[in-house]
Amino acid sequence: MTDSNASPDALSRATAIVEAAATDAAKRPTIAGFFDEATNTVTYVVHDPQTCEAAIIDSVLDYDAAAGRTSHASAERVVEYVNSKNLQVIWHIETHAHADHLSAAPYLQEKLGGKLAIGQQITLVQNVFGKIFNEGTEFERDGSQFDHLFADGETFSIGTLEGVALHVPGHTPADMAFVIGDAAFVGDTIFMPDYGTARADFPGGDARQLFRSIRRLLSLPRETRLFLCHDYKAPGRDDYAWETTVGQQRDGNVHVRDGISEDDFVEMRTSRDATLGMPKLILPSVQINIRGGHLPDPEDNGVSYIKIPVNAL
Template structure:
């Protein structure tokens, strides 16, 4: 594995990503095989990505099923991915989170126990842990240094998944810790942008910033137009009857209702801020963030052996 030089400018990482996409577009051996798994309960798409030549694989943004009313977890969604990996004979090397999700619990630790692989997220998770550690009064036993993960990505960092190259791009705005991961010609963009008819992610969570989100999205849209974009969510825009989660840079630049070419930064910030002010909090934000800042693990059991999810009252 190689790491980006700390003095590298952000556009150096983008230039490297552009070169990678163009090379993969010209040579299909450098393109990953991708399987998407849609969880309708949370409108989340998880992915298994692998190199066809070596069967080396990565999982992005897995989902742990959670019944909020009963306080019960289950593993049906994760088991579907595990079954696929085993049937395909894949070797999981990475379990990647694009950010600390506010709408679903991560199943990464459960999958890691079954299939192995390193659990990874962007280094800025440390900022998110600090903010939400205070909100949930997690105490001094909760480490705010990212140590719950096996690896913390830096902007511009690269790795090899078999013969497929991956580059990580820091794309904050939805949260401070959002990353996009480009495998060959395919970019997994997390919660930055949605299907063109639905628009973009919200930016009103703690540490979120609509202006920063605009700049992150424009960074992604500077990738070659043929870059395939794989989204973390879909909510079926009005008039569309089927869920969808794959698009391209070119399509987004032409059609995205929030941020297509010609949309200024100020126009976007005004729209995004006004829209965010009308949105309710995600239904699972309290359990999701509390678990996901711990790398997908429940809070430590208390004296009676039971883990508890805290709900801060009138705090947000």
């Protein structure tokens, strides 16, 4: 299987951006990571030191599943950082419609401004999960809940920093990675070298496609910094970690380092995924995240409700 939506020029654009940043410090972003241990998720604030324009990537809305209650402690850490640095938020970027946490993008937009963006293949995910949740015709499946839909190879800027979006499907059909200067924010594709790779058994996922997406990312220059969406601490490692490099991944990733074939990866990934349970927050998370982080419209009593489809996944 190949990605018919991949631009043949996208990787060369991304490589050129990384190479330019490698020789010019002014083209490298300042990056702060905020780790949410409850969901093992890292939110990033990426900014241009020259202009103070910034992007927030993969924000987290705190959610108490037992009480059905949302809160904003994780998001407020981001707000406090942005304000302390006098940053101007231009983008709120989602690497995909997450299955393990709710997005805080609408809350952060209200506090900080900026446009909400995701990959254009989000419409595929909306169609699949629109059926699973039996959403009515009032639920638009055209990505209109977002301000911008990134195409593969599309370039963008954060102040003077150059960026390019890369379509990296496999975990879901809509996963994107974002190269900004010498850094790549790779979402749920690859984890720390000692932990491996993301699962590929969600609706629309595909292990073979995931392998090809990862190898595409690992075709970037070896010095490219990779910022991961999650960490789960591999056995024997005591600390959480979420930054690595292309070179470290190619040399040592336990699932997809150089020398591991596509067929071997697919066999491993498929067998491993068959043993995994669903993420504990998948039903509320996906239901909210396909809406751009917005809760379903309140019913006549003023309360929003999340559906729990029984025996559907």
